[in-house]
Amino acid sequence: MRVGKSTERMRQIGPDGVETLPELTSVDAPAAPARCRRTLVERARWEWRPADGGDPADGAQEFLAAHGLPLHDLARPATHDPAGVCGAALYVSAAAGALLAGAPPGAPNPVPTLPEVAVVVYGHGDPPSPRPAAGPWRLGEWVESWTPARHAGAVEAVRDAIGRGDVYQVNVVGHAAARYAGDPLPALARLGTLPGARYGGVLAGAGWAVGCASPETLVELTGGRLVTRPIKGTRPATPAGARELLASAKERAEHVMIVDLERNDLARIARTGSVRVDELFAVRRWCDLWQAESTVSATAADGLGLADLLRAVCPGGSVTGAPKRAALEQIAALEPVGRGASMGALGWVAPGRVDLGLTIRTAAVDTDRVHVWAGGGITWGSDPRAEVAEAAAKSAPVRAALGGR
Template identity: 35%
Template sequence: MQRKIINSRPIPERLLDDLLGLLAECDDFVFLETVRVSEDNQHSFLFLDPVEKLICRAEDDPIAYLDKVQAKMAQGFYVVGWLAYEFGYKLEPVLSILMQPEDGIVAELGVYRFPHVFDHASGRFTGNVPGLQDSAEKSSPKEPVIEGVSFSQEKEDYLQNIARIKSFIETGDTYQVNYTLKLLFEYSGADASLYRALRRNQSVSYGAFIRSGNRRIMSFSPELFFRKKGNICQVRPMKGTMRRAPDPETDLLIGGSLAHDVKNRSENVMIVDLLRNDLGRLCRMGTVDVLSLFDVETYETLHQMTSSVRGELRPEVGLADLFRAIFPCGSVTGAPKIRTMEIIRELEADSRGVYTGGIGFFTPGGDAVFNVPIRTVVLDGMKGEMGIGSGIVYDSDPEREWEECSLKGRFLVEPEPDFQLIETILCDLEKGFWLIGEHLERLFASASYWGIPCDPVRVRDELLQTAVSLSGDAATGKERFRRVRLLLHKDGRVEISSAPCSPPRGYPDPEPAEEPGAGRLPKVVLAKERTSSHNPFLYHKTTRRELYDQCYKMAGEKGYFEALFVNERDEVTEGCITNLFVRRGQELITPPVNCGLLNGVLRRALLTGKVATPDNLPIREAVIGVSELVAADEIYLGNSVRGLVKVQLVAGPL
């Protein structure tokens, strides 16, 4: 079961630009942003101008600190910010002796009169944010530059420590250790640009952008630590992952299999039991319930398993009691918790800081929401760091764990460029949109895959409004047909444009047509560049199509109708803007989607029989090699705007 994702959208891009422009002029703020809007997370919060800062250092008393926080809440203030992972060592007498002066600040919480609240249902801030509109005229921020990237630990030392962890597991000291290191780097550029770049492909419910003087924190966490509402406290540990597949069909199967995977379930249950015991120390007898086990949440690159535990706190439980029992979250330590934290302190070279600690806020009424800061970047002046870690168990492969850490570092050094989803739809001003159901079905499926908010009713309404406005044009000749291009942005915004076009030959049931030219078939050629079936963007129609656009332009300049691509397995996949069909004897063949290609609308309509094939030939999917393409009786290329076009393959790469 997944948490229900609702149709409310993240902060619109233009408003976010204005907001980040405003924050560029602020030396002290906390911005807690929800990009993944759900039933539990329908607001983002901006805190400006703290009346006081509550700072706890390594040598300070943590209980007195938490009592001070609770006193500020009782006075009607919001208390907002972060606590370092090492704050947990101070809360446990056995562990407090492991604290070191270089741990520095272990908690920094600001005291605020009120937040500026962005309501994702209405799409606006409740009340005015001072200076927000004034920032709209400012120039574009300088792009971030990250250089001198290195790990805080040499590979040899890392491998030795993983071996030591496995020895601890073997002797029964621990069952699992979440071991971390840091990615260190030098940084220049605008903070707003870095936040935007990192946020772009991290659609999470618990984003944070925090500044206190020269220190900036940018965190993008999918994991709730705890939510307290009244006397009810809920935790939702995240443990268990599977990498996503590039093609949607396989990806759906992987997501379903995660919930039943024995290894991931056992790791998840271990942490659930740990947190259930933690809550049991605070809650009324018999009120600690496991609300759900083995839920699967899907993010850009991973399927993640979560479970939810809730309990009713006893009336005498205070803030210090709560944190002593549950901080830090068991999902970022391992089990058993105390002994594992001792092992972590012995092996990890550096303090974790805010990474794997807690970020969130307390309300004047005593409610609270805190997340577990993973995917977290900390900047101090021109220096930066990002924590990276993984759960080590008995059968972990040290070399693979090191490689996994390197892959996780790409989040910082190789952020994905922005993109939008595209649908290009044929509009007949007399009959309406052709194959509109198939287009919208594909759009909604891609939006779901990428976690992009998409309201089906709103999209249909905007397309219908476009058709109505176009119907005022002349409905004769070429003006009767329009190529309508729909862009779906990452914030859920829809952009529609149109241009006149010719109908497919034989519309509405396109027969294979030859392009004009005295009976000569248009020529196509194989592209020189190979594609990879592991590239998820090949399975969706997006603006991330630089290679395809480049090859299509080059093919046109050389007089070719299209260029065809071949994948890493020497399988022919598709054209730059068309799907491929070949005739072998008395049947039509098209490559299967898992070769790495777009499941085009016309392709789907031909496979399902909604649109007739040439001569009503039967059609099926099968792998097509280069030699089979050369030997084909006939070759067709097509899409839902052009229809089917018979073509001729010529020798030589593009």
């Protein structure tokens, strides 16, 4: 189906004359407190783009402190104020994470209206009015950012880099976009209903919105305890697929490599000797796929602030590779389109609590197109054709949900 520029798109014109998307009338940010969602009201917003300069991690922490959310010591006990500021939605792109890691940010963002960091502070108030019923929704044909042959070629390039000893593993991600007509927000909200979408939800701004169906915890902090749950290893969700995943030496080696990287990331911000692997290579389901997940935890160091936490964990090791900085250099050289909303962080922050999902299985919209991304970790034992097929399998449920199927 072809969808061109259409007057049927539900657009609004902001006070500055800029075309925007319809407004959200309820808060659906991933990991927002369930008991508060129906009473949350936006109080303040901060968006960062590279042209703004400065350190985005410091900027986010300073903005939150100025609006009643001091996050300079996350290990300090905190209480929830039902009459005051509740918390904030936080989004950090993969490109911003690369900058925090001192690595190149990669190709340009294909969603130019999308900021690289967004912070939205919420307080409690009267429940918002229900949204009017959405009109017709039409999604056009997907246009891939690279062909299967180019994707396979990138896999081979990573294998060559591994052979030279430059890296041990690199996550390679592709992108696709489709034109749309209608209100995109209900389509993005459908992603949160996919099975296993631990970080299902939507965050929107002027001319952009992000919908997430991620099952992966980038970092969670409650009661002074840090947790990350890296996912590596994928097979079809069949009995044979589970047996194959559990028996795969290649998948297990790739997974353990990333678990070790995540242990090192947490060790930078944890009390000495407190990092441990609580669960290794547990097979869990997301839609019609089995995935291998581990749980790594640690005790937060005294005085750990949000900015240092973001610098330690962004971008996530499971979507970069190892060593992280060398993997990011390979990603910047190989991927023809920026990662946009994908492979970053999205979730909720408040005093004493952080819960950020890694934005895999994520889509973004601007005023013209829907964007999706998918990829996988490449090791010396990777088969290029299998890697292309795996990326397609990860993307398929997201595309189907966006299309209303």
